[in-house]
Amino acid sequence: MIEAVLWDVDDTIFDFSGSERAGLLRHFAAEGLPSDEAALERWRRITDAEYGRFAAGELTYEQQRRRRVRGFVGRPVGDGDADAWYGRYEVLFEAAWTAFPDVAAVLDALPYRQGILSNSSTVHQERRMSALGLRHHFEVLLCSDRLGCAKPDRSAFLAACEALGLPPSKVAYVGDRLDVDAVGAHRAGLTGIWLDRAGAEAAVPEGVFRITALGELSGLLSSR
Ligand SMILES: [Mg+2]
Structure with missing residues (x-):
């Protein structure tokens, strides 16, 4: 679960x-x-x-x-x-900062704890999430600049799971990059989900999931 x-x-x-x-x-x-x-x-x-x-x-x-x-x-x-x-x-x-149009409703409705793990600067991402009115959805906001490690390294994903106090098997990761996000998360023991908004239909490795819109996320997670 x-x-x-x-x-x-x-x-x-x-x-x-x-x-x-x-x-x-x-x-x-x-x-x-x-x-x-x-x-x-x-x-x-x-x-x-x-x-x-x-x-x-x-x-x-x-x-x-x-x-x-x-x-x-x-x-x-x-x-x-x-x-x-x-x-x-x-x-x-x-x-010009904007969130994708399907984001707010999905973050609101997901019946799970949520957090952020980004290969970026903590200060930048804190500002962006606050400016977009989304920061309150996330219990943790972790970035590579302070973690000292970056996706797709296992250590970055494991540090984020530890911050949530959960084993990787109980955590899903959603990102737009198949290799850095979804495959990296899968290798660290999380459920790796590739958000393929462009519908690239690239071959997805065994054990990794692909969605083309965030509206598909809830159904996928509830089957896990
Ligand atoms: Mg990205």
């Missing part, structure tokens, strides 16, 4: 991709820059490259952010101006 559901946040509860897209398009337009698909693609390409260098330890977090701004605007920009440019984007991104 499942007693608790742990959730991923980005692109599971919080429409990260949609919010980011809306924030970027508004920001580019406000800065007098082209605001279209090509601009988004160019921003993503620059972001992937510079963030990769940050992840590899070659750049600090601030450096990669400033390099993304300079690469995108295509001219020299001082540190202060680059930070201000990024700050104006963040304001518009936050104004």
